[in-house]
Amino acid sequence: MIAKSIALCRSHIGSVKLLSSCNRYFQTSTASMVKVGDVLPNVDLFEDLPTNKVNLADLAKGKKVVLFAVPGAFTPGCSKTHLPGYVSKAEELKQQGVSEIVCVSVNDPFVMSAWAKDQQTAGKVRLLADPSAALARALDLTVDIAPLGGVRSKRYSMVVENGKITSLQVEPDGTGLSCSLADKIKL
Template structure:
């Protein structure tokens, strides 16, 4: 379920016609990429199983949260560099006032849980699944990667303070490993 966080609406109406020449009115979200200063959209993500919903807007309300997105669990760059960097830097980030560190990927919650277990993320990085890409689409940070199954998240990192984006780093090619790494974040107290 996608709903605006704090009444910030990120969509407008669009009109479409069916090929049968019958007019039909539809509403579609027209997204612009998230930017510093934006409120994050409210979306339900999943932790460990489909039964454990975590609303990202509720999770970030009143807290400082680091959130990073990856193209896929168990992929080489994500497993060798991206996720391990956040696990290794978790204590440092938390000492700088970060309440939660969140990894998001367009995967199912069981895959994210297994990947987290493999990298010993418990108590350090929360592994949240966005199975249909609802949150990633609302941020307009998705990309099409057919070898990984189609729609995926671009590689990015952000600092969120009370549901507002205060720092954002999106890899220029969407998948590289440079500006979105844990040691590149500048967490302001």
């Protein structure tokens, strides 16, 4: 019966995994996670206000951009380690040819603006809001973190040159602090 159900589900949704410890079915994404060589999606993010759209594809056109994502603004790992690392390393990265350093989070633009002020990122790191997780979904880098409100972005960093991803580091568990830190960026 279970095998027949799995086969039926696969034909409709792509793939299903059975977690035997609790006998529940989970749908896995049929999309494939973003990879080196892919082009950034044409997604609008927001800076400071909901009326200030920033198209990510346009932002990266003709530039070398470091883009990193965090699960949430004002969260401990993001505020104490991840973002401050990029703020302190901003000048060094810019001397190495990086035009923009961008931090993205699934938050509203007002929260990201307040976080930018709190972390003193002006002139160093741009904080862009992805309020509906449009970018996280387009990159297939979402993670469900119920205590933070549900769907968020996995923690990652990437280097983008003229719109094309040339380096990508995704945290193995989606939220940890290892390979996506500023001192690990691969220019």
